[in-house]
Amino acid sequence: MSVKRRRLASWLQGRGIEIGALHRPLEVTPGASVTYVDRLPVAELREHYPELADLPLTPVAVIGNAEDLSAFDDQTLDFVIANHLLEHLEYPIRGLLEFQRVLRPGGLVYLALPDKRVTFDKKRALTTIDHLLDEHRDQAAAQNRRDHFLDWAVNVDGKASGKEADDHVRYLMARDYSIHFHVWRPETFLEFLFAARAQAGVELDLLQFAAPETEADDEFILLLAKGPADSPRLPPQAGAHRRIRSGLTGRLRRLAGVRRRLARRA
Numbered sequence: 471m472s473v474k475r476r477r478l479a480s481w482l483q484g485r486g487i488e489i490g491a492l493h494r495p496l497e498v499t500p501g502a503s504v505t506y507v508d509r510l511p512v513a514e515l516r517e518h519y520p521e522l523a524d525l526p527l528t529p530v531a532v533i534g535n536a537e538d539l540s541a542f543d544d545q546t547l548d549f550v551i552a553n554h555l556l557e558h559l560e561y562p563i564r565g566l567l568e569f570q571r572v573l574r575p576g577g578l579v580y581l582a583l584p585d586k587r588v589t590f591d592k593k594r595a596l597t598t599i600d601h602l603l604d605e606h607r608d609q610a611a612a613q614n615r616r617d618h619f620l621d622w623a624v625n626v627d628g629k630a631s632g633k634e635a636d637d638h639v640r641y642l643m644a645r646d647y648s649i650h651f652h653v654w655r656p657e658t659f660l661e662f663l664f665a666a667r668a669q670a671g672v673e674l675d676l677l678q679f680a681a682p683e684t685e686a687d688d689e690f691i692l693l694l695a696k697g698p699a700d701s702p703r704l705p706p707q708a709g710a711h712r713r714i715r716s717g718l719t720g721r722l723r724r725l726a727g728v729r730r731r732l733a734r735r736a
């Protein structure tokens with residue numbers, strides 16, 4: 471696991487879910503327990519991703535859709551992990567709102583997303599904020615579904631526009647193939663997140679953001695907290711340092727009090 475994934479995973483504690491772990495579950499600390507959720511059971515994931523035939527896949531405990539986590543009650547989880555998942559959703563705002571619903575106040579969302587500049591999405595146009603907000607408001611993803619598949623057929627799978635691409639679109643749609651519906655780079659995802667906060671009821675505060683850090687690194691990661699919060703959330707170690715310091719400060723204050731009382735008696 472990359473240093474970046476590990477650094478941000480150290481924030482996760484308690485009980486949570488990872489959606490779409492597939493062959494790359496996030497490694498978490500012993501203080502975190504994870505239930506694995508996917509839209510498909512492992513046997514179907516094997517068919518869907520033949521390129522992963524040599525790799526072990528994460529056992530799926532709960533079959534569920536990230537846009538409808540009805541298997542989980544409101545405010546019951548400490549964290550939701552969704553790595554390379556949000557771009558597969560037709561309604562990413564609906565997904566974010568579901569994460570928010572199942573999280574306790576202050577609960578964390580760990581999101582890794584591909585940076586289109588260094589993935590097979592390179593040739594595709596960035597998804598605009600208007601597109602995402604309009605689709606969400608008008609519940610219009612079904613009308614745009616074919617266009618998303620066509621974009622994938624031509625710009626990812628390299629099919630020639632016309633019959634070749636159309637046949638491929640039919641094939642992918644019949645398989646309900648899990649394409650990247652939406653395409654971001656770090657800045658455009660942040661713009662989308664802030665627009666979803668301003669206009670779509672998303673109340674997830676940005677705690678940490680990590681852009682790609684090496685040439686081979688194809689992802690950016692966000693750590694979000696269900697807000698609003700009265701004070702900034704600090705990294706786990708900084709919080710520990712603060713607790714140690716305040717314990718020490720308390721002891722020093724008590725000692726000073728004892729010294730004052732002794733001085734008064736003398």
Ligand SMILES: C[S@@+](CC[C@H](N)C(=O)[O-])C[C@H]1O[C@@H](n2cnc3c(N)ncnc32)[C@H](O)[C@@H]1O
Pocket residue numbers: 489490491492493494495507508509510515534535536537552553554555558559582648
């Ligand atoms: C590209 S893989 C991500 C693998 C891994 N998390 C990683 O970081 O590389 C996408 C995963 O999300 C799952 N998935 C896609 N759409 C989903 C949805 N709407 N609800 C739940 N899982 C979904 C897929 O079945 C697959 O397991």
